[in-house]
Amino acid sequence: MERVATAVITAPGRPSSRxxxxxxxxxxxxxxxxxxxxxxxxxxxxxxxxxxxxxRWGCPEVVEEDGFLRVGLAGRAGVQCLFVSQPRAGSLQPxxxxxxLRDAADRIAVLHLSLAPAYAAxxxxxxxxxxxxxxxxxxxxxxxxxxIRHVLLAYRALRGPLAARHGVMLAS
Numbered sequence: 631m632e633r634v635a636t637a638v639i640t641a642p643g644r645p646s647s648r649x650x651x652x653x654x655x656x657x658x659x660x661x662x663x664x665x666x667x668x669x670x671x672x673x674x675x676x677x678x679x680x681x682x683x684x685x686r687w688g689c690p691e692v693v694e695e696d697g698f699l700r701v702g703l704a705g706r707a708g709v710q711c712l713f714v715s716q717p718r719a720g721s722l723q724p725x726x727x728x729x730x731l732r733d734a735a736d737r738i739a740v741l742h743l744s745l746a747p748a749y750a751a752x753x754x755x756x757x758x759x760x761x762x763x764x765x766x767x768x769x770x771x772x773x774x775x776x777x778i779r780h781v782l783l784a785y786r787a788l789r790g791p792l793a794a795r796h797g798v799m800l801a802s
Contacts, residue, residue: 649760650715651767654698655724662724663692663699667742672750680742683784687741690729701729703741708732712771714764725749728764730771737780738772740765 655663667690684690688703701711709731715722726749729742747753749760765781772778 648717649725649758649763650713650717650722651764652713652715653711654695654700655713655715655722657694657697657699659722659724660692660694660699663701663727666724666746667692667701667727667744670744671747672745679784683741687731687784690742701727701742703729703731706731709741710771712764712767714760714767726760726764728768730768732775732778733782736777737782738768738775738778739782739784740768741784743783 688706690701691704693700693702702709709729712728712730713724714726715724717723724746726745727742728740730738730740733739743761743764745753745760745764748755749758750756751761769781772781
């Protein structure tokens with residue numbers, strides 16, 4: 631399991647706002663991760679799509695391995711996660727997560743996306759465009775994975791401009 635940042639990005643106009651992308655989090659971030667993933671106040675925006683994805687693929691679960699946290703799907707192998715975090719007070723504050731898997735020989739399906747409300751559309755830090763950054767990072771993973779030609783978003787609620795801006799396919 632990769633335990634290092636895959637990218638460090640500084641937000642434009644905010645030199646102190648560094649974002650780290652990684653496949654796991656330190657175990658001391660369990661409460662913050664559970665808040666982000668399971669108790670996110672913006673889940674209602676995608677409630678129907680979330681229900682469909684859970685019924686088809688399974689429910690996300692926090693998994694602890696070797697002193698680190700990742701997110702998986704109950705009973706399903708091959709699931710990957712990508713976190714976006716920000717260093718704060720000597721630790722990492724998780725701000726977002728994408729859960730994805732290779733669901734076909736040439737495709738990665740992004741099954742779950744979650745952002746801290748402050749970084750979501752309408753949030754006080756929405757200008758940081760963390761959703762777009764997270765999707766670009768997943769697309770980067772896809773480009774580095776042999777045989778992958780497409781990235782699919784499972785949430786139908788994200789149809790339209792978001793998918794078009796980030797060059798992803800949508801679930802039918």
